[in-house]
Structure formats: C-alpha cells, structure tokens
Amino acid sequence: MSTTATVNGGISFWYAQEGTPAPREPLPGDTTADVCIVGGGYTGLWTAYYLKKAVPFLNITVLEAKFCGYGASGRNGGWLYNGIAGRDRHARVHGHEPAARLQQAMNHTVTEVIDVCATEGIDADIHRGGVLEVALTPAQLTRLKEFHARELAFGEKERELLGARETAERIRVFGAVGSSWTPHGARLHPAKLAKGLAAAVEALGVTIHESTPVTEIKPKHAVTPYGTVRAPYVLRCTEGFTASLTGQRRTWLPMNSSMIATDPLPDALWDEIGWTGLETLGDMAHAYMYAQRTADGRIALGGRGVPYRYGSKTDNDGRTQEKTIDALRDILTTLFPQLAGIGIAHAWSGVLGVPRDWCATVTLDRSTGLGWAGGYVGSGVATANLAARTLRDLIQQDSGQGGPTDLTTLPWVDHKVRKWEPEPLRWLGVQAMYAAYRTADRQESTTHTPTTAPLARLADHLNGR
Numbered sequence: 001m002s003t004t005a006t007v008n009g010g011i012s013f014w015y016a017q018e019g020t021p022a023p024r025e026p027l028p029g030d031t032t033a034d035v036c037i038v039g040g041g042y043t044g045l046w047t048a049y050y051l052k053k054a055v056p057f058l059n060i061t062v063l064e065a066k067f068c069g070y071g072a073s074g075r076n077g078g079w080l081y082n083g084i085a086g087r088d089r090h091a092r093v094h095g096h097e098p099a100a101r102l103q104q105a106m107n108h109t110v111t112e113v114i115d116v117c118a119t120e121g122i123d124a125d126i127h128r129g130g131v132l133e134v135a136l137t138p139a140q141l142t143r144l145k146e147f148h149a150r151e152l153a154f155g156e157k158e159r160e161l162l163g164a165r166e167t168a169e170r171i172r173v174f175g176a177v178g179s180s181w182t183p184h185g186a187r188l189h190p191a192k193l194a195k196g197l198a199a200a201v202e203a204l205g206v207t208i209h210e211s212t213p214v215t216e217i218k219p220k221h222a223v224t225p226y227g228t229v230r231a232p233y234v235l236r237c238t239e240g241f242t243a244s245l246t247g248q249r250r251t252w253l254p255m256n257s258s259m260i261a262t263d264p265l266p267d268a269l270w271d272e273i274g275w276t277g278l279e280t281l282g283d284m285a286h287a288y289m290y291a292q293r294t295a296d297g298r299i300a301l302g303g304r305g306v307p308y309r310y311g312s313k314t315d316n317d318g319r320t321q322e323k324t325i326d327a328l329r330d331i332l333t334t335l336f337p338q339l340a341g342i343g344i345a346h347a348w349s350g351v352l353g354v355p356r357d358w359c360a361t362v363t364l365d366r367s368t369g370l371g372w373a374g375g376y377v378g379s380g381v382a383t384a385n386l387a388a389r390t391l392r393d394l395i396q397q398d399s400g401q402g403g404p405t406d407l408t409t410l411p412w413v414d415h416k417v418r419k420w421e422p423e424p425l426r427w428l429g430v431q432a433m434y435a436a437y438r439t440a441d442r443q444e445s446t447t448h449t450p451t452t453a454p455l456a457r458l459a460d461h462l463n464g465r
C-alpha cells in the first residue's frame with residue numbers, strides 16, 4: 001500500500017480535488033438591492049435561489065468575504081441528512097406535534113436537495129444510501145436504542161434497528177454491536193454542491209460579490225470596506241464566522257470540526273470492509289465521529305479534535321492541529337484495523353455555529369428587515385436548505401406577498417436564545433465539556449457498563465443540551 005504525505009489545510013480535501021472556483025468581482029462601490037445576503041455558503045446561496053425562483057424580478061446581492069463555499073459548506077463531511085439541532089428541546093417547550101412537523105420537514109428536505117440538484121444539473125456525487133449510526137460499546141448501544149426509539153416516535157417509520165451481524169452486512173466496523181439505519185440521508189461532495197449552487201444562483205440573475213467582507217450589518221445596510229449595500233432586507237448567513245461581525249461576538253460560538261481523507265483504498269480492502277450501500281457512517285460516542293465513502297473510493301472521516309479557539313478565533317484556511325490528525329487516524333484504525341498502513345492524503349478543519357442552547361434558528365425581524373439563519377451545530381447541510389425556504393416565506397409574508405406557511409409556523413422560527421458567556425468562561429466551559437466527553441467515552445469503552453457515564457450526563461446538563 002503506498003502512502004502519501006498529508007496535506008494540512010488548503011481549505012479542504014474537497015477543494016484540493018475540485019479546485020477552488022474562479023474568483024468573482026468584489027463589490028465595486030455603494031449600491032442598492034431588494035435583498036442583501038451576507039455569506040455565500042449553503043444558507044446564503046439556497047436563500048438567494050429560492051427567493052429568485054419565487055420572485056424573478058427581485059434584485060438580490062450576495063456578499064461573500066472569501067469565495068462561495070469557503071466556510072463549512074465547502075469543508076463538511078457530506079452528510080445530507082435529516083437531523084436538526086434543537087428538535088428535542090422544541091418538543092419539550094412547544095409539545096410533540098410542532099417538533100414532529102419540524103422533523104417531517106427535515107425528512108422532506110433531504111429529497112428536496114437531491115431533486116433540485118437533479119433539476120439544476122448540479123453533480124455533487126450524491127448517493128442516497130441512508131445514514132448508519134453504529135454502537136461500539138454497551139453504553140453506546142443503550143443510547144442507540146433510546147435514540148432509535150425517539151426517532152420512531154417522531155414519525156420515522158422506515159428506520160431500522162440492526163444487530164451486530166446485520167450491521168456487518170452493511171459495513172464491517174470493528175467491534176460494532178448494533179446500529180440504527182435511516183433512509184433519510186445521502187452522501188455528497190460538499191464543494192461540488194457549493195460550486196454548483198453558486199453557478200445556478202448566478203445563472204438565475206443573482207449578483208454575487210466575492211472577496212467582500214461585511215464589517216457591520218445594521219437595519220437596511222451591509223457595510224464593507226468597498227462600499228455599502230442598502231436593502232430593505234439584509235440577511236446574515238455567516239454561521240461559524242458570525243462572531244467576527246460587529247456586535248455578534250457572543251451570538252454563536254465557532255466550534256471546530258476536523259476531517260481526514262485517506263488515499264483511495266484498494267479493492268481488496270473494500271471487499272473486507274463492505275460499505276457497498278455508501279451509507280454515511282456515524283457512532284454514538286459523546287465526542288462522535290462521522291464518515292463517508294467518497295465517490296473515488298476513500299474514507300473521509302471527521303470528529304471534534306481541539307473544539308474551540310480562545311476568543312472565538314477561526315482556523316487559518318482549514319489548517320488543523322497535528323494531534324487532531326493523529327486522533328482522527330486512531331479513530332479510523334479503531335473502526336477499521338486493516339487500515340493501519342493507509343495514507344492520509346489530506347486533513348483540514350472548519351467552524352460550525354453553536355448557539356448557547358444548541359438550537360438552530362431562522363428569524364426575520366419584521367421591525368428592522370434583518371434576518372438570519374444558522375446555529376446548526378453539526379447538522380447544516382440539509383438544514384440550510386430548510387432555513388432558506390423558510391426565509392423566502394418570511395420575506396414574502398412580510399412584504400405582503402403571502403401569509404403564514406407550513407414553514408413559517410415551525411417551532412425553530414424566531415427562536416430566541418441568550419448569548420454565550422464572555423471569555424475566559426466561554427473557553428473554559430467548552431474545554432471542560434469536551435474533556436468530560438472524552439473521559440466519558442474512555443470510561444464507557446473500558447468499563448463496558450451499559451449506562452452512559454455520569455460525567456457525560458453532567459456535561460449535557462451544564463451545557464443546556
């Protein structure tokens with residue numbers, strides 16, 4: 001097996017493979033628009049897409065600090081799936097029925113993204129193989145069964161609980177004692193989706209300015225070093241980068257997630273591993289991992305690593321820490337010991353947005369025309385699409401072109417949350433939380449008790465999850 005030196009950073013493996021897009025012109029000076037969208041990730045681009053489709057004469061401008069897909073949208077694990085951060089909290093606060101509607105909307109969103117990509121000719125290596133979440137310890141198995149029962153209660157009749165043998169028939173994960181599979185998921189190539197979406201949006205007539213950082217968002221204004229865009233609606237779609245905007249330092253915490261991509265695996269190894277269904281693969285650890293089998297026969301696998309940089313700093317073009325690369329490689333070879341000699345072609349990181357209560361939200365403040373969507377934690381690939389369709393409906397409602405819809409009445413709309421603590425409390429809190437989760441994972445795998453380690457329960461409780 002030949003091994004390669006690991007490339008670290010360079011935005012992501014997906015861009016190393018795909019090439020970064022040709023740059024678009026920065027904002028040339030002051031201008032006006034009907035809607036100004038700040039941030040050219042999935043949230044901003046899908047919002048532009050649906051608004052322009054709904055009202056073709058709208059003048060929409062997207063302002064992107066670097067290039068479209070530079071953020072998490074071009075770096076993620078490529079799990080297009082039906083998870084949404086905060087559903088269980090909404091069930092506790094608003095009742096089961098509204099939360100179940102939110103879940104159904106997410107189930108539908110997976111199909112929606114696949115369908116629109118087909119309609120728009122966006123080839124993002126999408127394969128709908130579902131999501132397989134495996135348990136590797138008795139405590140994980142207990143959580144898996146609870147998780148499985150909860151998902152069934154939210155209307156996922158198609159979900160299957162699999163034993164060790166049935167799990168191995170799908171993917172031979174070393175030590176897997178069971179799994180839960182849902183069809184509401186697909187594997188995709190993140191950068192191909194971002195690139196394709198930006199091109200589709202531009203083809204519809206939306207203006208995109210890249211290399212244009214917005215320094216301040218205020219009612220009817222998006223301010224940049226090159227000029228100001230004045231618009232009745234200004235939408236903040238900046239997710240893990242939100243803290244860098246004036247006045248937003250403690251809104252959403254930029255949580256790191258890091259990934260590695262192996263060299264392509266020889267056929268003989270794939271024969272041993274299976275994974276012919278191309279499911280996205282996750283586990284039930286507290287510091288969980290997520291993985292996919294890529295279209296060109298690699299494994300791309302991610303996990304937490306160093307969770308948070310002091311002062312809400314973000315990474316340097318995707319570079320991650322060497323110790324994180326080592327930790328991800330350990331996870332890979334624990335799951336698949338036969339990959340001990342495989343080369344790691346690329347390692348990278350990105351930031352996701354985490355609200356204080358870990359609940360995603362989509363909001364339009366009707367008094368100011370300011371809107372935002374995000375705080376998806378690690379589940380934004382599909383959720384960004386639901387958020388975009390919801391922002392479209394909220395704007396149409398506000399501008400008198402429609403009433404409340406199935407989307408505008410979902411419980412995550414207008415959800416309010418308090419800000420994160422100031423530093424150093426923010427940093428200390430996140431470090432302590434992940435230290436607790438890692439210790440809990442270690443305890444669970446050495447003691448083999450079927451119950452979740454109390455330390456993890458305490459961390460969940462203290463963090464308001």
Ligand SMILES: Cc1cc2nc3c(=O)[nH]c(=O)nc-3n(C[C@H](O)[C@H](O)[C@H](O)COP(=O)(O)OP(=O)(O)OC[C@H]3O[C@@H](n4cnc5c(N)ncnc54)[C@H](O)[C@@H]3O)c2cc1C
Nearest residue numbers: 039041042043065071072073076077079214350379380381
């Ligand atoms: C490593 C990693 C793995 C992940 N894996 C998955 C997964 O498998 N499945 C899943 O569902 N979710 C996953 N996520 C989360 C998911 O990728 C994100 O939730 C989603 O892409 C968010 O899209 P977004 O458009 O809201 O934000 P982003 O993609 O981060 O886009 C925000 C954009 O705004 C721009 N921007 C920021 N500040 C400014 C400014 N001041 N002015 C102008 N532009 C600005 C940025 O350059 C960026 O392009 C992962 C995230 C990471 C980091």
